Amino acid sequence: MQEILSNILLGSFAVLFGFVMFLAPDGIYLILVNLLLVVLGCSALWMIVRFIKRRNILDVVSSLFSFVLFVILSNHQNIPLHVLQIIFGIYCLLNGAALLVQMVINALNNSKGKFFLFLFSLFYWILGIYLIRVDEDLKILIRAFGFYLMILGGRYVSDGLACVNPLTKYEWKRKVRITFPAFLCAFFPDWALNAINRYLEAEEPYEFEQKERNAKHDLSVFVHVGPVGFQKVGHICFAYNGIAYSYGNYDSDSFRLNQTLGDGVFFKVPVEYYIPNAMEAEQNTIFEYGIALNETQRSLLEAQIQAFENNSYRWHCKIEREDGYHRFDAYQEDYPSRLHYKTGAKLYKFKQGKFKTYWALGDNCALFTDRILGCLGADILSIRGIISPGTYLEWLQNEYLKKNSPIVSRTLYTLQTKKDFNV
Structure with missing residues (x-):
């Protein structure tokens, strides 16, 4: 109940603050500058x-x-506004660049969506250049932030009320969802991990609101977060019928742009091996959300998994290609070799189309999982075209709290306790 109340209060404050920003940009700006x-x-x-x-x-x-x-x-006193203006302009340019890279990838792989990616990229570039170059008092920027806060806050209030209303008719619909900026969502998994670690280190009781212990579910979504580097941004994958499916940039021979670009690879491995390995060998904390499906949804999900498998071929990692099982030490720095050696995971590359090329700011692990949840109607679509594991972690958490939600269980796996918390 505390999480629900926090969401409602946060949303209400965002709506109120956004409304004031929209109506009185000068006044709110002066207050913020004086506070600074x-x-x-x-x-x-x-x-x-x-x-x-x-x-x-x-x-x-x-x-x-x-x-x-x-x-x-x-x-x-106008300096903070101009600094914010430039920062937001650079952020828009980076978004435009990320979408442009994805457009080129789609063109090379003969994948759909090139035209819309071009339009969104062009929009971001024009907006970014305008914000960086213009040198005048942009009250419109403050009003834009205020409008954004009102929409975001309204969603939080709506989600919070849906969590406490027992008559809520729950139905997933595929639609654009307003979320926090992508650069903030990227840090959600790490913030969640730090909050949990503070509880465990202080030896305080760590309790979740129990929904239905050991509730039966067909589909699991795992959000990983680790202690260093890109692990802090998190990773997301899913499991169905006891088999985990994970997509990423796993082929080190194809790494480009500091490992943000490369050949798309997915692997299959039994969940009973995958979770212990992720915790012990990779030092990950895992948030698992269990989703109950009806017969129609199972058919749609199975068809999507089959489409993945039909468009892929078996890819052998280094330890397989070089028959290095008897000298594992020589391969333990290579993640796919380490994974295969410890769990027996089988890895695959895509033949063509979407996901043939991995792009951290486009076709990434979150988009791969989104293909599965998207066929069920999950409303995590981003108008920016960039989805991170943190975006999904926030969505899964909010949907879990709602009454009559198909997300029926939440489990935390962490090394500190050597056990899992079922909720």
Whole structure:
């Protein structure tokens, strides 16, 4: 109940704050700037107090930095708006670039969606260049953020009310869903892991609202998060009939652009081997959400899995190609070889079309899982075309809390406790 109440309060605050931003952009901007001035002033004074106590020269440097920012902001109060404008412009350019890369990938792989990707990419580029180059007071930007907050907050309030209304008629429909910005969603898995670790380290009771213990479900969705590097962004995969399916950039010989681009590879492995390996060998914490399906949904899901398999061929990792089972140490740094050796997983590459090429900001693990949930009607479609595991983690959590939701179970697997929490 605490999670539901938090969502409703968060949504209500976002709607109210967004409404004020939309109606009075000048007033809300002045309030925010004054708050920032107070924070900078207090920070400068506090660092001096710390220097007197600790005699650490870094405290003096921090104090001077805060004081300089305080003086600059006092005389040029439009600077934060221009900085925000430039940051948002760069963000738009990066989105446009990501969509452009995906468009080129689709063209090379003869996949659909090239025209719409081009239009969205063009829109982001025009908006980004405009925001970076224009040099005037853009009240419209504040109003745009306010409008966005009202829509996002309204969704949170609506989701929260659906969680407490026993008469809610639940039905998944495929539609565009307003979410937090992609760069924030990318950190959701790591934030969730840190929150859990704080509970466990403090030895506080870690309790979830129990929905239905050991509820029967057909489909499982796993969101992984690890302690370092790209593991913090998370990974998402699914399991059906006891077999886990995971898609990613697993062929090291095809890595490009710092491992964000490469040949798309998926593997199949029994869940009973996959989860222990992900926790023990890869040091991952796993959030599992169980989804109950009806007969029609099972048929749709099985047809999609079959489509994946029909459009793929068996790919052999290094330890298989070189028959290196008797010298595992030489291959343990290669993830697919390590996975195959420990679990017997079989890996596949796509012959053509979508997912033939992996792109971290396009056809990624979240889009692969979205193909499965999308055929069931899940409304996680993003107008940006970029979906991260964090986007799905937030959606799964909100849908789990709703009354009459087909997401009937939630399980946490973590190494700290050497056991799982069923909820």
